[in-house]
Amino acid sequence: MSPPQGITQLLSRWQGGEADALNELLPLVYDELARIARREFHGQPSGHTLQPTALINEALLRLVDNQISWQDRAHFLAVMTTTIRWVLVDHARSGRRDKRGGDVVRVTLSDQAPGAGQTPGAEQTVDLLDLDDAMTALKAHDARKARIVELHYFGGLKYDEMAAVLGLSEATVHRELRFSRAWLKERLAGDSEGQSA
Numbered sequence: 001m002s003p004p005q006g007i008t009q010l011l012s013r014w015q016g017g018e019a020d021a022l023n024e025l026l027p028l029v030y031d032e033l034a035r036i037a038r039r040e041f042h043g044q045p046s047g048h049t050l051q052p053t054a055l056i057n058e059a060l061l062r063l064v065d066n067q068i069s070w071q072d073r074a075h076f077l078a079v080m081t082t083t084i085r086w087v088l089v090d091h092a093r094s095g096r097r098d099k100r101g102g103d104v105v106r107v108t109l110s111d112q113a114p115g116a117g118q119t120p121g122a123e124q125t126v127d128l129l130d131l132d133d134a135m136t137a138l139k140a141h142d143a144r145k146a147r148i149v150e151l152h153y154f155g156g157l158k159y160d161e162m163a164a165v166l167g168l169s170e171a172t173v174h175r176e177l178r179f180s181r182a183w184l185k186e187r188l189a190g191d192s193e194g195q196s197a
Contacts, residue, residue, distance in 0.1 A: 006028070007025065007028055007029065007072070007073040007076070008070070008071070008072045008073065010022075010024050010025040010028070011025065011070035011072075011073075011076055012070060014070070015067070015068065015069065015070050022060075022064075026060075029073065029076065029077070030056075032077060033056045033059075033077075033080060034052060034053075034056065035156060036077070036080065036081055036084055036154070036155050036156055037052035037053075037055045037056050037084060038052055039154075039155075039156050040052075040055065040084060040085075040088055040154065050087075050088070050091050055084060055087055055088065056084070058087045059080055059083040059084045059086075059087050060080075062083050062086070062087070063079065063080075063083060072164075074157070074161045074164050074165045075165055077155060077157060077161070078151055078155065078157065078165045080155070081150060081151055081154050081155030081156075081157070082150060082154075084154065084155075085132075085150060085154045088128060089128060089129065089132045092128045092129050092132075093129065126188050130188060131184070131188065134184050134187045134188050135149065135150065135184070137187060138180060138183060138184060138187070141183075142180075144166065144176065145176050145177075145179065145180040145183070146180070147166065148162060148166065148173055148176050148177050148180060149177065149180045149181070149184065151165065151166075152177055159173050159174060
């Protein structure tokens with residue numbers, strides 16, 4: 001992997017309008033983007049019409065014309081995480097609208113990467129759109145906590161990476177992630193009870 005300065009310089013060049021910089025950047029970050037995309041596809045129904053490579057491409061297309069002041073590799077991955085989440089949510093909404101309640105896209109709030117010694121079905125799975133609604137509510141309650149959840153569960157960023165992106169200590173990130181996970185689980189449990197009533 002290229003040193004962080006190389007990635008930061010390529011991000012600056014891309015921000016400055018050099019399209020070739022993106023072509024140089026992608027091989028350096030593609031494995032991490034693929035990991036994020038695969039994490040998002042864990043637990044989704046087979047035959048999903050949007051595949052990880054298409055997800056990455058769609059997210060990059062959404063960023064091409066945006067004027068973002070790229071800071072470093074961690075910042076780029078954080079922005080890509082958010083954009084990938086938006087693409088998935090938009091796709092899920094479109095699919096549900098097209099099928100009028102068809103396939104439900106499921107995600108987990110597990111701390112481990114898929115297949116990392118987990119017992120199948122051991123973690124709670126939730127509908128992506130229900131999770132998006134809960135994340136929107138959490139963001140209204142505390143935007144920083146919502147951002148931490150997004151970076152960790154959607155992006156797979158580690159505590160030190162989240163701390164760097166957000167300018168926080170790792171202890172604060174850990175504490176706020178624990179609180180946020182409990183808050184989301186309670187919110188999602190309440191939503192499912194309301195739907196079954």
